[in-house]
Amino acid sequence: MSDRYIKMLHAMLNGSVTSLEVFFLTIIFSIPLALPIAMGRMSRHKLLSGTTNVFLLIIRGTPLMLQLLVVYFGPGLFVRWLISRGYDVTFRWNRFAAAIVALSINYAAYFAEIYRGGIESIPRGQYEAAKVLGYTPSQTFFRVVLPQVIKRIVPAMGNEVITLVKDTALVSVIGVSELLMVAKERQGAMFSFVPLFIAGVFYFVMNWVVSIAFQRLEKKLSYYS
Structure with a gap:
């Protein structure tokens, strides 16, 4: 194997690591964040539910690329x-951190709606x-409702997670050197389709692994069927 292909693979490996970091950090932050958003959306307080609904409309109604830029x-x-108004302010914003924040907020909004659909699908008889049986509202939710909700939302969550794998490529719009950005750079330098092909294989394998993981999760939760 020639030196240029070794350098290409090394660069793309680094880009793959960045893509995986973006993927896992987004999952870690967005899944827990989605629950309070879903609760706010279902709240009986009109101000809270209305504000949350507007937030969801904005996030789900605008392109993720635009949100990354914003x-x-x-x-x-x-x-x-603020500086133009005479305030003494300093601020530095890391590209990678901005990508994680934008993706986490975006996916938390989508996950929240999946949570809401799952929670509202539970029959009132369960409550x-x-x-x-003497359960408190919190015990009812976490011991009775939530396990059933998880079972019901796994397919929809799997679809969103698969979409996230592909959406990690969008962080290149703010200069994060992830897999697809590296592949484009190498493709231009080498005048070869090979880097793009390798990037495609990576995304395919990643989504294949995610699909298998969710299929196994569905089987483990089948006792709620």
Whole structure:
């Protein structure tokens, strides 16, 4: 194997690591964040539910690429505005951190709607039965409702996670050197389709692994069927 192909593979391996970091950090932050958002959406308080609904409409109604640009460039523009008004403010925004924040907020919004659909699909009889057994509202939710919700939302969550694998490529718009960005750079330098082909294989394998993981999770939760 020639030196240029060895250098290409090394560069793409580094890009793959960055893509995986973006993927896993987004999952770690977005899945827990989605639950309070879902609760806010279902709240009986009109101000809270209305505000949450507007937030979800904005996040789900605008392109993820635009959100990445806003999260990365927005704070800097705001700081410049404050400085122009005479405030002594310093701010540095890391590209990678901005990508994680934008992706986490975006996917938390989608996961929240999946949670809401799962929670609202549980029959009222489940709540009434838990109340008869002496369960508190929090015990009812975490011991009775949530396990059933998890079982019901696994397929929808799997689809979103697969989409996330592909959406990690969008972070290149703010200069994060992930797999696809590296592949494009190498493809231009080498005048070869091989880097793009390797990137495609990586995304395919990653999604294949995610699909298998969710299929196994569905089988483990089949006792709720």
